[in-house]
Amino acid sequence: MIISMIVAYGKNWEIGLNNQMLWHISEDFKNFKQITSGHHILMGRKTFESIGKPLPNRTSLVLSNSGFEHEGVHTFNDVQEAFNFARKTAEEELFIIGGANIYKTLFPYVDKMYLSEVDFEGEADAFLEPIDFSTWDLVEQKDYEEITENGQVKSPAWKFKVWTKKD
Numbered sequence: 001m002i003i004s005m006i007v008a009y010g011k012n013w014e015i016g017l018n019n020q021m022l023w024h025i026s027e028d029f030k031n032f033k034q035i036t037s038g039h040h041i042l043m044g045r046k047t048f049e050s051i052g053k054p055l056p057n058r059t060s061l062v063l064s065n066s067g068f069e070h071e072g073v074h075t076f077n078d079v080q081e082a083f084n085f086a087r088k089t090a091e092e093e094l095f096i097i098g099g100a101n102i103y104k105t106l107f108p109y110v111d112k113m114y115l116s117e118v119d120f121e122g123e124a125d126a127f128l129e130p131i132d133f134s135t136w137d138l139v140e141q142k143d144y145e146e147i148t149e150n151g152q153v154k155s156p157a158w159k160f161k162v163w164t165k166k167d
């Protein structure tokens, strides 16, 4: 099983504010849904609470040390137990979907990254640790334009990139 992480971040590595996303990019959501569908997704308790419900067509694994429980999700207080749970079902690719705390703790385990680099700068209270790309190979890139409506930015420009860890 490979371990992947999927995240959208701004110019200063911003990923969230008040336990919410910082932008609404519908194409990025569609992309996220397509990439993660059929797979196990692993997240921190706060990210689960921000989403509010298990995402359809995916097996939700939540990390928590505070005894958190919710219908339709599997809770773990140990990362390896969460990984093993997915391995037992013959999962080929597990997705780490956030948030800041989980990306930081689990980064050493990540084999593949699906990154959305968003043309956004603004207030945030959750950040990704800066990534040193010298140990990663870029295997895919697609650039998306800004979308404006009545002169206002409706959806910022963003670049979707896939990276795999160098051997």
Ligand SMILES: NC(=O)c1ccc[n+]([C@@H]2O[C@H](COP(=O)([O-])OP(=O)(O)OC[C@H]3O[C@@H](n4cnc5c(N)ncnc54)[C@H](OP(=O)(O)O)[C@@H]3O)[C@@H](O)[C@H]2O)c1
Pocket (backbone or CB within 6 Å): 006, 007, 008, 009, 014, 015, 016, 017, 018, 019, 020, 021, 043, 044, 045, 046, 047, 048, 050, 063, 064, 065, 066, 067, 068, 076, 077, 078, 079, 097, 098, 099, 100, 101, 102, 103, 105, 126
């Ligand atoms: N831009 C993006 O792509 C993206 C994606 C996801 C999330 N986000 C944003 O990220 C922010 C949330 O990030 P966050 O860092 O505050 O919270 P988080 O990482 O989602 O969750 C943190 C919680 O996870 C549990 N946890 C963490 N490490 C653990 C471990 N090793 N073992 C067991 N449990 C563990 C703890 O839960 P307990 O307190 O229950 O013990 C901890 O309080 C939000 O703003 C959200 O919108 C952004």
